[in-house]
Amino acid sequence: MNNFQYHNPVRILFGKGQIAQLPTQIPATAKIMLTYGGGSIFKNGVYEQVKKALAGYQIVEFGGIEPNPTYETLMKAVEIARSEKIDFLLSVGGGSVLDGTKFIAAAVPYEGDTWQLVAKRAKHATALPIGAVLTLPATGSEMNYYAVISRQETQEKYGMGNPKLYPQFSILDPETTFSLPPRQIANGIADAFTHVMEQYMTYPVRATMQDRMAEAVLLTLIEEGPKMMQNPTDYDAAANIMWAATMALNGLLAAGVPTDWATHQIGHEMTALHGIDHARTLATVLPHLLEIKKDTKREKLIQYAQHVWKCTGTDDELVAAAIQKTADFYESLQIPTKASVYNVGPDSVQEIVKRFTARGMNFGERADITPQVVGQILERSIA
Numbered sequence: 001m002n003n004f005q006y007h008n009p010v011r012i013l014f015g016k017g018q019i020a021q022l023p024t025q026i027p028a029t030a031k032i033m034l035t036y037g038g039g040s041i042f043k044n045g046v047y048e049q050v051k052k053a054l055a056g057y058q059i060v061e062f063g064g065i066e067p068n069p070t071y072e073t074l075m076k077a078v079e080i081a082r083s084e085k086i087d088f089l090l091s092v093g094g095g096s097v098l099d100g101t102k103f104i105a106a107a108v109p110y111e112g113d114t115w116q117l118v119a120k121r122a123k124h125a126t127a128l129p130i131g132a133v134l135t136l137p138a139t140g141s142e143m144n145y146y147a148v149i150s151r152q153e154t155q156e157k158y159g160m161g162n163p164k165l166y167p168q169f170s171i172l173d174p175e176t177t178f179s180l181p182p183r184q185i186a187n188g189i190a191d192a193f194t195h196v197m198e199q200y201m202t203y204p205v206r207a208t209m210q211d212r213m214a215e216a217v218l219l220t221l222i223e224e225g226p227k228m229m230q231n232p233t234d235y236d237a238a239a240n241i242m243w244a245a246t247m248a249l250n251g252l253l254a255a256g257v258p259t260d261w262a263t264h265q266i267g268h269e270m271t272a273l274h275g276i277d278h279a280r281t282l283a284t285v286l287p288h289l290l291e292i293k294k295d296t297k298r299e300k301l302i303q304y305a306q307h308v309w310k311c312t313g314t315d316d317e318l319v320a321a322a323i324q325k326t327a328d329f330y331e332s333l334q335i336p337t338k339a340s341v342y343n344v345g346p347d348s349v350q351e352i353v354k355r356f357t358a359r360g361m362n363f364g365e366r367a368d369i370t371p372q373v374v375g376q377i378l379e380r381s382i383a
């Protein structure tokens with residue numbers, strides 16, 4: 001097992017009715033900016049619950065944060081937050097609203113060019129405090145310090161991260177997910193599944209504890225995912241998926257082990273260029289990446305086939321089964337595993353390879369996924 005430090009300060013308030021706890025988490029004197037997305041919170045009663053809980057608080061609302069939140073929209077919130085002297089941000093919605101809110105938190109007190117917070121991961125010494133009411137289990141943003149921000153003007157999408165951006169608390173009430181359309185439930189399950197794979201499907205360092213935890217999260221998604229898909233108001237299914245998605249990306253699975261993250265890096269480019277939903281990009285990359293990297297990931301593929309999918313056979317058969325089962329899992333969620341479905345063609349592949357070459361970026365647990373290898377992965381996906 002590799003050395004690691006682990007610290008996670010996010011308070012989780014989990015379960016039915018927890019939105020009523022908001023006043024116990026936000027100072028009564030706070031001037032709050034309540035951030036939200038395209039309006040789902042008005043249709044499912046979440047907005048009403050939040051407003052009721054925060055009766056008497058000073059609140060400025062900022063809506064319209066889009067999926068794959070854009071710098072352009074977020075800078076409008078930054079201006080309002082500065083002029084209104086906001087001192088607390090409350091995100092109500094999915095991962096995009098929360099990521100956008102993290103950017104706002106960093107940008108409001110930042111004196112330099114705020115785009116550099118994203119593009120160059122510029123260090124910032126402070127950030128406004130953030131709280132979250134999460135309505136979509138997927139990203140893990142509720143218990144980590146990352147945000148992924150897009151810029152429309154230049155068709156760019158980058159991750160940023162700083163421990164200052166941990167939410168102070170996140171409220172996870174599974175009932176808030178009951179209104180999710182099947183496509184978003186599927187996306188959430190696929191995203192969380194891929195987060196685990198990025199941290200697990202590398203090479204063994206005898207981190208038994210982390211491996212068994214990663215497998216537990218995968219098994220939970222595989223067992224409970226189809227139940228949530230079939231019955232979006234099955235509370236226990238929603239509760240298990242919500243907690244699994246949080247556990248998938250709160251740093252625990254990555255502690256002391258090598259990580260990959262190539263699938264995500266490639267996926268972000270596909271969203272930036274084609275607007276494909278985040279989780280859907282991942283499904284068009286990971287099975288092809290596993291095929292191309294099956295020799296260097298061999299031991300973990302075998303372990304995964306046996307422990308997660310309960311496969312038996314020769315080592316070669318187990319490797320093949322591991323890759324096939326991964327693709328089948330995405331497809332079982334109605335998520336295609338070929339980028340050709342989205343009309344991604346050779347031009348886009350070239351553009352992505354060009355972008356990674358210009359940025360001098362290699363990915364993967366061995367830094368051996370060069371821009372050329374990215375090209376090979378995507379060629380398979382568009383074939």
Ligand code: NZQ
Nearest residue numbers: 037038039040067068094095096135138139141146179180
């Ligand atoms: O905008 P509203 O009207 O709220 O509707 C949203 C949106 O249209 C809707 N929705 C959310 N909760 C709902 C609901 N509809 C009905 N009922 C509810 N309870 O769902 C749509 C998608 O929402 P979005 O927030 O975009 O989805 P998600 O949570 O999957 O977030 C995706 C974003 O997170 C980033 C992705 O790149 C993408 O930009 N990620 C963030 C990560 C992180 N911070 O650690 C890691 C991830 O790998 C990921 O990259």
Ligand code: ZN
Nearest residue numbers: 139191195264
């Ligand atoms: Zn993701």
